[in-house]
Amino acid sequence: xxxxxxxxxxxxxxxxxxxxxxxxxxxxxxxxxxxxxxxxxxxxxxxxxxxxxxxxxxxxxxxxxxxxxxxxxxxxxxxxxxxxxxxxxxxxxxxxxxxxxxxxxxxxxxxxxxxxxxxxxxxxxxxxxxxxxxxxxxxxxxxxxxxxxxxxxxxxxxxxxxxxxxxxxxxxxxxxxxxxxxxxxxxxxxxxxxxxxxxxxxxxxxxxxxxxxxxxxxxxxxxxxxxxxxxxxxxxxxxxxxxxxxxxxxxxxxxxxxxxxxxxxxxxxxxxxxxxxxxxxxxxxxxxxxxxxxxxxxxxxxxxxxxxxxxxxxxxxxxxxxxxxxxxxxxxx
Amino acid sequence: xxxxxxxxxxxxxxxxxxxxxxxxxxxxxxxxxxxxxxxxxxxxxxxxxxxxxxxxxxxxxxxxxxxxxxxxxxxxxxxxxxxxxxxxxxxxxxxxxxxxxxxxxxxxxxxxxxxxxxxxxxxxxxxxxxxxxxxxxxxxxxxxxxxxxxxxxxxxxxxxxxxxxxxxxxxxxxxxxxxxxxxxxxxxxxxxxxxxxxxxxxxxxxxxxxxxxxxxxxxxxxxxxxxxxxxxxxxxxxxxxxxxxxxxxxxxxxxxxxxxxxxxxxxxxxxxxxxxxxxxxxxxxxxxxxxxxxxxxxxxxxxxxxxxxxxxxxxxxxxxxxxxxxxxxxxxxxxxxxx
Numbered sequence: 001x002x003x004x005x006x007x008x009x010x011x012x013x014x015x016x017x018x019x020x021x022x023x024x025x026x027x028x029x030x031x032x033x034x035x036x037x038x039x040x041x042x043x044x045x046x047x048x049x050x051x052x053x054x055x056x057x058x059x060x061x062x063x064x065x066x067x068x069x070x071x072x073x074x075x076x077x078x079x080x081x082x083x084x085x086x087x088x089x090x091x092x093x094x095x096x097x098x099x100x101x102x103x104x105x106x107x108x109x110x111x112x113x114x115x116x117x118x119x120x121x122x123x124x125x126x127x128x129x130x131x132x133x134x135x136x137x138x139x140x141x142x143x144x145x146x147x148x149x150x151x152x153x154x155x156x157x158x159x160x161x162x163x164x165x166x167x168x169x170x171x172x173x174x175x176x177x178x179x180x181x182x183x184x185x186x187x188x189x190x191x192x193x194x195x196x197x198x199x200x201x202x203x204x205x206x207x208x209x210x211x212x213x214x215x216x217x218x219x220x221x222x223x224x225x226x227x228x229x230x231x232x233x234x235x236x237x238x239x240x241x242x243x244x245x246x247x248x249x250x251x252x253x254x255x256x257x258x259x260x261x262x263x264x265x266x267x268x269x270x271x272x273x274x275x276x277x278x279x280x281x282x283x284x285x286x287x288x289x290x291x292x293x294x295x296x297x298x299x300x301x302x303x304x305x306x307x308x309x310x311x312x313x314x315x316x317x318x319x320x321x322x323x324x325x326x327x328x329x330x331x332x333x
Numbered sequence: 334x335x336x337x338x339x340x341x342x343x344x345x346x347x348x349x350x351x352x353x354x355x356x357x358x359x360x361x362x363x364x365x366x367x368x369x370x371x372x373x374x375x376x377x378x379x380x381x382x383x384x385x386x387x388x389x390x391x392x393x394x395x396x397x398x399x400x401x402x403x404x405x406x407x408x409x410x411x412x413x414x415x416x417x418x419x420x421x422x423x424x425x426x427x428x429x430x431x432x433x434x435x436x437x438x439x440x441x442x443x444x445x446x447x448x449x450x451x452x453x454x455x456x457x458x459x460x461x462x463x464x465x466x467x468x469x470x471x472x473x474x475x476x477x478x479x480x481x482x483x484x485x486x487x488x489x490x491x492x493x494x495x496x497x498x499x500x501x502x503x504x505x506x507x508x509x510x511x512x513x514x515x516x517x518x519x520x521x522x523x524x525x526x527x528x529x530x531x532x533x534x535x536x537x538x539x540x541x542x543x544x545x546x547x548x549x550x551x552x553x554x555x556x557x558x559x560x561x562x563x564x565x566x567x568x569x570x571x572x573x574x575x576x577x578x579x580x581x582x583x584x585x586x587x588x589x590x591x592x593x594x595x596x597x598x599x600x601x602x603x604x605x606x607x608x609x610x611x612x613x614x615x616x617x618x619x620x621x622x623x624x625x626x627x628x629x630x631x632x633x634x635x636x637x638x639x640x641x642x643x644x645x646x647x648x649x650x651x652x653x654x655x656x657x658x659x660x661x662x663x664x665x666x667x668x669x670x671x672x
Contacts, residue, residue, distance in 0.1 A: 169350065273615070
């Protein structure tokens with residue numbers, strides 16, 4: 001083995017390591033850039049950077065610290081706590097939440113503070129366990145649609161021409177239906193199981209996000225820094241995902257928070273109509289069951305509705321606060 | 334002239350989307366599990382000869398591509414088939430025409446109410462920006478977005494329908510009242526034509542709760558848009574000029590600012606139609622109104638091919654044409670937009 005070969009091997013190993021590190025640092029720096037406006041002012045002197053960072057951070061936190069936003073964060077925190085620590089918080093176990101007991105539709109008592117629902121199950125227990133299913137469906141579904149929507153939208157806007165028009169026509173077709181109805185059809189085709197419900201909502205979110213990001217990419221594409229990147233020899237993919245994407249992703253972040261709430265709401269709607277996994281402990285399912293007993297056992301249907309309201313409200317308040325903080329001129333409504 | 338050109342161009346641009354939707358609906362309906370012929374034939378023992386006859390008669394033995402073109406042709410000729418399982422044997426067109434007026438009624442009423450109220454509250458909350466009034470209105474608007482329609486409906490049913498029985502909770506007419514002779518299918522117009530004015534009152538009385546529910550869904554979006562566009566307008570130069578001239582603040586807001594802030598708001602009102610349709614499905618189920626939304630769920634659940642296809646066709650056409658109308662109104666309101 002000659003000296004050069006050894007050098008080469010050494011070099012390759014180093015490069016491999018640095019790729020992983022690069023990904024992490026890219027993510028870190030971009031996350032910081034997204035959340036802290038003005039954190040990427042590399043032309044300034046060190047002192048100025050420090051000053052700017054402090055100023056913008058302070059501003060962001062000040063704008064973010066409104067009364068409604070804090071309520072939203074508290075609500076989300078409460079619901080996530082319920083979901084994560086359900087076995088310790090809830091008065092009954094998972095099996096008890098699905099068991100069959102006497103005294104169906106019983107009124108609130110000392111043992112069942114919120115009353116009983118069908119098969120004599122405790123409402124409170126089911127509320128606490130139900131937090132899990134709503135969050136576990138909503139989060140993967142929306143992550144799926146953001147991921148694919150952003151990729152499709154950026155590609156379509158960057159290349160333009162026939163690629164753009166074909167992709168956007170397909171998106172138009174999906175947007176021409178009310179989402180709830182299309183979701184119902186998908187679930188009817190695939191079957192009422194949790195993974196298909198997730199997939200249906202994930203697919204239905206794609207057109208919306210790709211539309212949202214497309215408009216911004218179309219604007220950003222014509223800016224001078226993209227030309228500069230092209231001149232210095234950057235490839236299309238590098239420009240798309242390294243230069244353009246970090247600059248246009250803000251509305252997506254805002255919309256993401258809102259849409260978690262929206263999806264939880266739609267899921268409850270679907271469950272209410274009977275298009276849901278019947279094996280799940282889910283608030284919408286509970287309402288659909290208890291709806292017929294609204295007048296003789298109102299607690300069984302009103303409490304799940306109330307907790308859906310609380311959850312969705314939390315995400316909407318946080319989204320509103322984020323938008324006010326990130327986008328003070330309210331350009332992206 | 335350019336307006337007519339614009340409308341025509343938009344109509345032409347609608348065509349591929351329309352075909353795409355129809356294709357999607359066809360594919361989806363063929364993917365649905367369940368056999369429509371088995372659903373149509375009387376339950377119990379199925380005669381295999383009769384089954385084959387039905388299959389041939391309805392064209393299910395043809396290749397899928399032939400079926401597709403037959404489906405397109407039938408849809409445009411107006412031969413929409415018949416209901417398989419919901420109302421066995423009834424013509425789809427007459428079935429939809431029975432149900433559509435009620436949905437259109439509640440959609441229009443809630444659109445009007447939500448539009449009016451939303452613009453009003455948006456302007457108020459923009460004028461009082463960051464004051465307690467604004468915070469309260471925004472909080473209320475957010476609750477409006479966050480509340481599930483059916484939960485709202487159930488609260489209304491329970492409180493003003495059951496505990497304090499003011500409003501009727503289900504149905505669209507008092508049980509003992511007869512139907513007016515059907516001319517247009519719209520109950521209000523029919524009752525008006527036949528001179529039975531008490532029926533109009535009765536109908537409106539029954540629609541109060543559903544309309545309140547449905548308008549709440551889109552109210553928040555309209556309020557938010559109205560607020561932000563009003564905020565933008567209030568920073569414009571001409572508002573400052575008006576104030577400098579010595580106009581009263583009320584006049585500045587009502588005559589100078591509000592009209593200009595309306596343009597984006599109207600787009601949002603038009604686009605909220607999709608939300609209304611989804612909401613109508615839930616509202617109709619909650620309040621037991623037999624409308625299109627309820628029919629749609631039943632057709633998906635019971636695999637009623639022709640009803641589902643025709644309904645989705647109707648809804649898509651409604652939706653796309655509302656979008657077109659919104660665009661045209663937008664262009665008429667804003668003279669700066671040149672198409």
